[in-house]
Amino acid sequence: MGHGTQALVSVFWANPNTMPPSESDTLPDGRSLWLCTVLDRRVEREIISQYAPRVRPGSGWSHGWSPLLDPPKRWSGKRKADARRRNLRKRLEKTVPLFADQFEEQELRRRPDYFDPDSIDRKQLRK
Numbered sequence: 555m556g557h558g559t560q561a562l563v564s565v566f567w568a569n570p571n572t573m574p575p576s577e578s579d580t581l582p583d584g585r586s587l588w589l590c591t592v593l594d595r596r597v598e599r600e601i602i603s604q605y606a607p608r609v610r611p612g613s614g615w616s617h618g619w620s621p622l623l624d625p626p627k628r629w630s631g632k633r634k635a636d637a638r639r640r641n642l643r644k645r646l647e648k649t650v651p652l653f654a655d656q657f658e659e660q661e662l663r664r665r666p667d668y669f670d671p672d673s674i675d676r677k678q679l680r681k
Contacts, residue, residue, distance in 0.1 A: 560622040563598065564589045565607050568616035575614075587615065591622065633673035638669055 567574040574580055580587060585591040587607050592598045593615040602617070609615035629637070642661060667673040 559595050560595070560614065561592045561595060561648055562589060562618075562620045562622055563591050563592055563602055563606070564618040564620075565609055565615055568618075570613045572577050572614065628678060631671035631673070631678070635669050635671040642669075 564576075567578075567580075567585040567587075568644060574585060574587075578587065581589065587609075588605070590601060590605065592601060606617065609617070639662075643654065646657050646661075650657055662669055
């Protein structure tokens with residue numbers, strides 16, 4: 555299976571201002587009739603046609619589709635700190651080329667945690 559082939563297909567109550575009819579046999583979220591994780595998009599239409607409940611257009615029910623994505627990749631603290639230092643240096647060389655070294659030292663002293671890999675890693679763990 556290639557990247558991006560997994561999806562969640564559903565039949566859900568699409569009107570945000572109302573609730574589904576009380577006689578609807580919804581899932582515990584109270585707004586979904588049917589959910590299915592599709593592992594191979596090539597069979598998605600077949601699964602929906604065979605298993606998804608039929609809904610009348612305008613009834614309030616709608617078909618939904620959401621990709622199942624891998625969690626975003628995070629930069630390590632070291633990589634992030636290196637990028638921050640590089641960007642700081644570029645900005646300083648562009649705006650104050652003669653004093654770049656001096657201003658870089660001042661900024662590193664003023665915000666040590668911002669440029670410290672261990673501090674960045676600790677912050678990311680708290681999120």
